[in-house]
Amino acid sequence: MHSPNGVSIHPNVQALTAATAGRLITKLVDVQSRRGVATVVLTGGTVGIAVLDAVATAPARGAVDWSRVNFWWGDERFLAADSRDRNAVQADAALLSRLPVDPARVHPIPASDEVDSVEEAAAAYARALAEAAADEKLAPGFESVDDRLPRFDVLLLGVGPDAHIASLFPEMAGVRSVGETVVSVSNAPKPPPERVSLSMEAINTAEEVWLTVAGEDKAGAVGLALAGAGFVQVPAAGARGRTKTRWLIDQSAASQLPERLLDPEGTGAAAD
Numbered sequence: 001m002h003s004p005n006g007v008s009i010h011p012n013v014q015a016l017t018a019a020t021a022g023r024l025i026t027k028l029v030d031v032q033s034r035r036g037v038a039t040v041v042l043t044g045g046t047v048g049i050a051v052l053d054a055v056a057t058a059p060a061r062g063a064v065d066w067s068r069v070n071f072w073w074g075d076e077r078f079l080a081a082d083s084r085d086r087n088a089v090q091a092d093a094a095l096l097s098r099l100p101v102d103p104a105r106v107h108p109i110p111a112s113d114e115v116d117s118v119e120e121a122a123a124a125y126a127r128a129l130a131e132a133a134a135d136e137k138l139a140p141g142f143e144s145v146d147d148r149l150p151r152f153d154v155l156l157l158g159v160g161p162d163a164h165i166a167s168l169f170p171e172m173a174g175v176r177s178v179g180e181t182v183v184s185v186s187n188a189p190k191p192p193p194e195r196v197s198l199s200m201e202a203i204n205t206a207e208e209v210w211l212t213v214a215g216e217d218k219a220g221a222v223g224l225a226l227a228g229a230g231f232v233q234v235p236a237a238g239a240r241g242r243t244k245t246r247w248l249i250d251q252s253a254a255s256q257l258p259e260r261l262l263d264p265e266g267t268g269a270a271a272d
């Protein structure tokens with residue numbers, strides 16, 4: 001399935017997070033009106049969490065039936081369940097604790113005080129995904145993309161200055177993994193070193209992948225990813241939604257975009 005890039009450039013990070021929150025609310029309403037339940041995959045990182053905070057305070061948030069949204073994570077830092085550095089703890093503070101979500105639909109990745117090892121956390125998360133996928137298959141008319149994964153309507157990603165996404169870092173084993181839905185990471189260059197991540201293959205089963213990026217230090221990564229670099233060196237280049245890949249970036253992260261993306265006559269122009 002083809003997956004055109006849409007690049008939207010916002011003047012600053014506040015405008016970026018507000019616009020992304022608005023888009024996410026609209027998307028969830030749209031999916032719920034067609035299918036009843038919507039599924040979103042959350043990311044950690046400053047921009048990802050700022051988007052969640054903007055969703056929780058957006059005037060339109062009440063348009064979503066939050067009790068019918070499934071929440072998964074693209075990656076997690078392998079830390080104690082109450083660590084403030086956990087993506088799930090930050091998402092809870094920014095969004096989940098502020099909206100009437102159904103706790104049974106919230107699927108955090110196991111914490112370091114819940115399982116014995118990061119490998120076990122990855123295996124348990126893969127099992128939870130596969131169980132959700134099996135349940136979903138019972139619904140009439142449901143079409144599965146991958147038997148081991150539920151349908152992801154929107155998968156959010158941040159991008160590091162080294163172009164990592166989720167916990168898939170350049171040149172490391174995780175980004176090269178084949179045939180797995182979830183990978184464990186034990187020597188991540190971004191702390192903490194132990195992490196759990198969806199694999200690239202799993203990320204790319206999402207209907208829509210949205211990469212939210214702000215800041216001058218990310219400009220090189222964004223430029224390389226959109227110029228079509230190889231995903232082992234530039235993991236952000238490998239993330240693709242089945243129907244849409246949206247780059248939602250601020251002006252400073254856009255400063256090294258390939259020229260054709262800035263040209264309104266060009267092939268990939270800054271269109272939606």
Ligand SMILES: O=C(O)[C@H](O)[C@@H](O)[C@H](O)[C@H](O)COP(=O)(O)O
Pocket residue numbers: 043044045046047048075076077087157158159160161164165166167190
């Ligand atoms: O757990 C994490 O650290 C992430 O999920 C990671 O992939 C993050 O999204 C990027 O590093 C961007 O983070 P910033 O927006 O903070 O730069």
